[in-house]
Amino acid sequence: MEDEIEKHGGYGNTTTVTPHHVYNEDVQIVDEHERKDLVRGLKQRHVQMIAIAGAIGTGLFLGLGSSIATAGPLGSLLGYLFVGAIVCAVQYALAEVTALFPVTGSFVRHSEILVDPGLAFAVGWNVVYGAFMSVPSEVSAAVVLIQYWNESVNPAVWVTVLLILSVLVAVIFVGVYGEVEFFFALLKILLVIGVIILGLVIDLGGVPGKPRLGFHYWNSPGPFVEYIADGSWGRFLGFWAVLSSAVYSFSGVESLAMAAAETKNPRQNIPKACKRVFARLTIFYLLAILIVGMLVSSKDDRLNDESGTATQSPFVIAASDAGIKAIPSIVNAVVLTSAWSASNQSILAGTRTLYGLAIKGHAPKIFLRTTPYGIPYMCVALQVAFSFLSYMCVSSNALTVFWWFVDLTAAGVLISWMAIALNHIRLMQALKKQGISPDELPWHNSLTPYGSWFALVSCAILLLTGGFAVFTKGNWDPSSFVSSYLDIPLVLVVYLGYKFIRRTKFVPLEDVPVRQAIEEAQNDPENVPIKARGWQRLNILWG
Template identity: 40%
Template sequence: MSIEKTYDEKDLVDTNVSPIDYNKETSSISNANNDGGYVDPYAQYENNNNGFWRNFVDGFKPLDLGEIDPNLTDVERANLIAARSPLKRGLKNRHLQMIAIGGSIGTGLFVGAGSALATGGPAALVIAWILTGMMMYCTVQALGELCVAFPVAGSFVQFNTRFITPAWGFCMAWNYALQWLVVLPLELVAAAITIDYWNDEINSAAWVVIFYVLVLFINIFGVKGYGEAEFLFSFLKVLAILGYIILGIVINCGGGPRGGYIGGQYWHNPGAFAAGFKGVCAVFVTSAFSFAGTELVGLAAAETENPRKSLPSATKQVFWRIALFYIISLTLVGVNVPYTDPRLLGNSGAAASPFVISIQNAGIKGLPSVMNAVIMIAVCSVANSSVYAASRTVASLADQGFAPRICGYIDREGRPLVGVAVSLFIGLLCFLAASKHHDDVFDWMLALSGLSSIFTWGSICACHLRFRAALKAKGRGTDELPFKAQSGIIGSMFGVLLNCLILMAQFWVALFPIGEKANATSFFQVFLCVPILIVCYFFWLFYKKDFKLFIPAGDLDIDTGRREVDLELLKQEIAEEKAFIASKPFYYRIYKFWC
């Protein structure tokens, strides 16, 4: 059955519809999925004048999304629900830009780099972060192309179901949900440990309560609360790293109170590598952990006011984050701190941060506390992001039929309430910080998400390759894409390959740890997510009795959820934009390419 609706050209550009067939002469869209065009589901509630308290209470009531044809297949139903995008579009361009630049900078960089430096040495640190950064750039470019074309709820979590198979989509969705569900309690405990730098007499559980309430308070305000909080947190983190880059150069040149030119002496003594090639392999998991969350730009696509304009710019900002904030800062850390410094592995929290150690070694007073405060802000930022990511992923699980339908509950303020509640409930595990065995518990929790990001990024690149294959199979070209990945399919191939190589390297290091004998505990604390994924995959195969390894390229749905439905008009607009940029001076063209 189809629904016909007439639009003028302006509506076709600005409206999020789900096209199946476009008739240019009548300006009508025939939509086999019964989605006659995107209508803002929140418009009916915006003019309610029932008073503040009444509107506040009504805001928690469910959002009406209309009926769905019961005859649709699982994949068609998932695509349709995602295309209706019930999440509120409250993120502005400035929010997305700052999330892209500094959103995922956290303990992986500030603290995790310390153990990585001690394990692999300064050269391993730079090599691992450069290779992982290259892979991340290609991944985010691929993600940007998909999300600009399909700004749907669930984003890349839903793309696995759409472009590969529901079985793989089930695995990756739960993989990503578990990753962020366990991050919240981990980061809350890390925040409490960070406070110990100043005061270790107060029980950690007391600080955990404070940070837990802060995260809860931010998420009450939905996507706007997340956006404003991340804008502030990211701004402070970016400012701190830029400040450290300048300070690190000064320290290296002997400008600290203790003086003494350092240069590259630590690359010669104790050396550039701590454990040779194996040390480089061991560092990859830490570098991957530090980049976790970079893909949140794609997850936020469905809640952005104008994805076509803001997402391309945001994905390009990732290059500058990788080059400036990771590579340059870690290079300075490697030349200012020897990998044999016992504080790198002998402490936890801020005391093990190579950033703090380098400032202490220079004899600068006061600044270590400032850097510690930045680390605490970074921890709060990642904790806040974990609730955002986990709640949206849980809602997407329900939309795709991978979790109970109640988990997809969206209220009239656009908040996935059940998803937020699930995330905050799991977050209560943070109170295990007061337990004597909290180290063991959190080691195994971390094992659940240890390699999750690797699978997520590899799947994003695979989805991009499948999308391009579907375009080719249907005789359509990339000229209909509002944004094309700068790295192209070559970048996605590189992303899939490097993710596979990282997994192989981690298998080797997990099976034969550096300086230790092979044992099951060390192996599963690195590789625990792999057997979980295998169980999930075969569970879904036998539960649904669908043994397809992948959906044929010609059968992939590349229309549902597209923001622009008049492809000829879209191609014309893209050509005009390219001509406009080409007419500008070279410095403007360079700026638009990188920013």
């Protein structure tokens, strides 16, 4: 079997495939490279906080205002609630599959085993490209935030400083990366809690000389905003337009499983992280958007500010109106850490996905080289090379071209979520085909089979309608069209091209190595249920 798999590049490729009930114990789900070369340096608290750090950022601190302006307070709340339900389904599907296949590259490698090597190739390189382009975009955003305080220093200086720091974090032991992201996530959570409490105080009239607001702005100008059209249709379009912003805000939660092979006890820790991260993020976002809708009118022109700094934050607008002057700098500082944190997370997602592609022969073997501390340094080196695009922010013309590159993968997060849902659906179908009960899986939830179909269909609809505004009269915009749709044909061309060249086929359900993976999980000495002890029972963040 090992020779056959090596010959065809992985499970589910062409010609002969060994039946699922007969397998060689030497061929393991977690590749030998991962077992020998990578180091399990990420703990449970790291994994959970990495996902929170990735999803709490500019979308929450700066982007909620534009959502309120587009859909109104209730329209925005419903939009984020709907996307939150999709994220819940995606997270549970990811948890269930990762617990069975805890491999580097997460859902990209899962597609290789469960769906089609061609899909793994296309989605994998889409993730790599998106992550590689995200680093310079986040660094550019961080430079804008720094210039909120000081515009006299050449932007190239800040770019250099941020890149050096990012590279240091990327090449040091993965546990150091975990600690850095843990600290940043803690800062963000404290700020979210702080601004929510501050918002309640302002809303309830706790600031001297300021009246109690309550739900005043829900009454006037109203809970919904008409977008493009009039009447009920316009209010619905406002709600629908917010969904794209909500997807962007939640993007990053899927990356918590990218380094599964570098996580301690991944079969237990990653499902726990997926469940808890979804709940905490949804609560944070729903509370934040509820408070923002109570504090700022949807007609406030300041919500459409596109400065990229704290001045466009609805929390800052509310605090300024209440006469609280320290909030803008505090928000700007934490959003700055958010931008750099997102850069670090993109490095993790990009390098680990590239490493996973190299394991399966979808990328050159040179990317399998690691340091003695388990860091795939050649993957990091390629990522760093792309990071030098950050210097394009020094020139306004170059920056325009750069953002066109970034726009190419704006829809990538929906494609990734669709891949996660499809992987889980295929796993459920394989279990049924092979007569294996889902209860035998390392982790299973009875609602996941329905949730995955909901997520797959919802993400497909959002992907196809995300740029609907450009097709309405007088709203055509080339950059919006590119950011919404160009990634779809790119992924399809790569997928179909790989299938044509390599002649891959969908993995037959009876040949998915489910029984082998279950037995590996049962024999995994690290796969032991995690029990909270002492004060950990009171820890609502990562315990």
